[in-house]
Structures are given as structure tokens and as C-alpha cells.
Amino acid sequence: MYRLYDDPISGNGYKVRLALAQLRIDYRYHALDVLRGETRQPTFLTKNPLGKIPVLETPDGRFLSESNAILWYLAGAHPAGRSFGPATPDEEYETLRWMFFEQYSHEPNIAVARFWRHLPEMSELQRKMLPERLEKGYQALAVMEKHLAGADYFVGNRYGIADIALYAYSHVAEEGGFDLSVYPALGAWLKRVARQPNHVAITDVPAAAGTAA
């Protein structure tokens, strides 16, 4: 059986929860609290030396990290996942392009702004850096809006892992202080993604299966 190590608040973890739910893959859920440093404990560092969730443990005992790499793995490793994955070299390129965009231009701004605003108190440095994160986050959202003005999904005009990767933090961007009302095509895409079969919400967290580490 798969095991997912995650923090319920994490959008990176949500990508994996959403994919597992939509692929109907059974798994055990192990909750960690990043704010309490639980991912930096020695037992967890044996699973991911970077000390970060999500980590997906495979039934044969391997520990997979990096949310978008896990999505890629699930799309390739499961017959049901193939419809979520790229079908041609061009689609492989497009899927990777959007997933790298998510990790470099989107997540570090939108997820980080959201995370900081969830903290009991922002540090002086975080307060100083927030406007730049917001500016760069808006640039990423504008790139998505431009694409979605001419397409229903990110790759191959069908729902897939690039949509899952980008949906995770886009749909909660308002929690980071972003105004999504200025992006009508993005708003329509968010609704389209939420209507996919077996969709689960970021707040639909499975019951935890005992100790996290």
C-alpha cells in the first residue's frame, strides 16, 4: 500500500492527494506539522533528506519526493494515470514546461505569500519581501490567464497533471492576498478543474494513520 507523508495545509501535498483520489489509489495518510519542524526530525530525513513533504512511499518501500515528479510518476506508473499524463513528445515538453513554471515562477510566490499569511506573525523580513512575492505571483497568474483565454486546460486540451500542479496553489491564491477576480479565464478553469470526476478539496484530508515519522 502507498503511504503519503504530508501536512494538511500544504498545496504541494494536495497535488498528490488529489491525484491519488482521482486515480482511485488507496493509501495511508501520515500527517506532519511543518511549523513544528516535524519534517526536520532524523526519522523523516531518512525519507527525504531535504526535510520536506510531500513524500509518497511506494508499496515496495521507495520514498518519492518533489510533488510534480510524484505526479509524473503516478501518471506513468498506473494504467488509469495515463489519461492524465502526456501522450506525445510535444505533450511531454508542454507538461514539463508548465510544471517547471509552477515550481519556479508560481509556487515560490503564491504558496509562500499564502504560507506567510498563515503564520501567527510575519517576521520583519517576510513583511518586507511580501510585495515582491505578490508582484511576481501576479505575473505568473497573468501568464496562466493568457494561456487559458485560448484553451480549456494546460496541455492537449484535456485535464492532466499540469492542471493538478497549477490548480493546487492557484485556487487558494486569495489566502495569499491575491485578487483572482481580475482573471476570468483562470476563474473558469478553476471551476472546470473542480468539476472533474473524483475531485477532492484541499480540506478533504484523510484520517491520519498514526505516527507521522
Ligand SMILES: N[C@@H](CCC(=O)N[C@@H](CS)C(=O)NCC(=O)O)C(=O)O
Ligand atoms: N519542491 C517541493 C517543495 C516542497 C515543500 O516546500 N514542502 C514544504 C511544505 S509545502 C515543507 O515541507 N516545508 C518544511 C520545511 O522546509 O521544513 C515539492 O514540490 O514537493
